[in-house]
Amino acid sequence: MISELISIIIMILFINNKKISIKDFIIDKKELKEVFKIAIPTTSTRLIGAISYFFEPIILARSLLNNGYTTSFITKEYGIIEGYILPLLLIPSFLASTISNALIPEISKMYIKKEFKIIKKRIKQVIKISLIVGITTLSILFINPKYFLKIIYNFNDAKYIKSLIPFFILLYLQYPIESILLAFNKSKTIFYNNTIATIIKLIIIFLFGYLKIGLYNLIIAIDINIIVTTLLDYKALKKELDILNFKRFN
Numbered sequence: 272m273i274s275e276l277i278s279i280i281i282m283i284l285f286i287n288n289k290k291i292s293i294k295d296f297i298i299d300k301k302e303l304k305e306v307f308k309i310a311i312p313t314t315s316t317r318l319i320g321a322i323s324y325f326f327e328p329i330i331l332a333r334s335l336l337n338n339g340y341t342t343s344f345i346t347k348e349y350g351i352i353e354g355y356i357l358p359l360l361l362i363p364s365f366l367a368s369t370i371s372n373a374l375i376p377e378i379s380k381m382y383i384k385k386e387f388k389i390i391k392k393r394i395k396q397v398i399k400i401s402l403i404v405g406i407t408t409l410s411i412l413f414i415n416p417k418y419f420l421k422i423i424y425n426f427n428d429a430k431y432i433k434s435l436i437p438f439f440i441l442l443y444l445q446y447p448i449e450s451i452l453l454a455f456n457k458s459k460t461i462f463y464n465n466t467i468a469t470i471i472k473l474i475i476i477f478l479f480g481y482l483k484i485g486l487y488n489l490i491i492a493i494d495i496n497i498i499v500t501t502l503l504d505y506k507a508l509k510k511e512l513d514i515l516n517f518k519r520f521n
Contacts, residue, residue: 312458316465323469330473331489334480348486355424356431357493359416360439362423363408367401367443371450378454391512397447405443409436431490438494441501448504455511464503472496 328349335345374397381390412419413436416429449461472492479488 309453309456309458312462313453316458316462319462319466319469323473326473327476327489330477331480331486334477334488335485338481338483340485345486349489351426351428352431352486352489355420355426355428356435359412359419359423360409360432360435363404364443364446367404367446370397370400370404371447374447375450375454378451379456382455394447394451394512397450398444401443401447402440405440409439409443412436431486434487434490435493438497441497445497445501445504448501448508452504452507452511457507457511460507461504464500464507467503468496468500471499 331349332342332345336342374393378390378393381387381393413433416432417427420426420429420432452458452461472495475492475495476488479491482488
């Protein structure tokens, strides 16, 4: 909370090097509408994620308990995945996420100015950087995951990690694509895509729990969730780029 407050204060003090006056706090209905147009779908996307994480262990535990797995086994294996494996794979993601978020205001500004050629160039650059970061770090983890688990968490059970790494490369592609869609004011599209992928994930967790493959039903669900979200986001971005090409030559 303190760090967020400091961030807001710094933004207010330095944005556009402009002094803040009382008039700036007067609400403009048109601007407020535009803010909510972005904020509501974005907040809803996070809400869907929170709901998913609430129901995920409930659905997972119920399906596995019905098929003979013990509570202690489920708790231990779920703890390994959520407490060690996923955090390790997501450690390098802060760099891809930061680069992608920094792109949003620039692309939005160029979109208004109709500098479509530069937009496409920036998109290619940020996607390449994110993929390089993802492929490099995940390849290193793939070669010797036990070493990094031991160094960071003093833990060496890496049986799930190699089933996730190839698909997490797509996650590093997802960050810039979603940032670009946000810059194109397509927060609703991101919300719909994430909702569809989340529903599919929960269904897979439940159904695959009956295949008696242990917590690999969760691993498969995570992999498919990443694939579906990335493909839907890519399809949406491709549609927007086709529109940009049309605008550029018309």
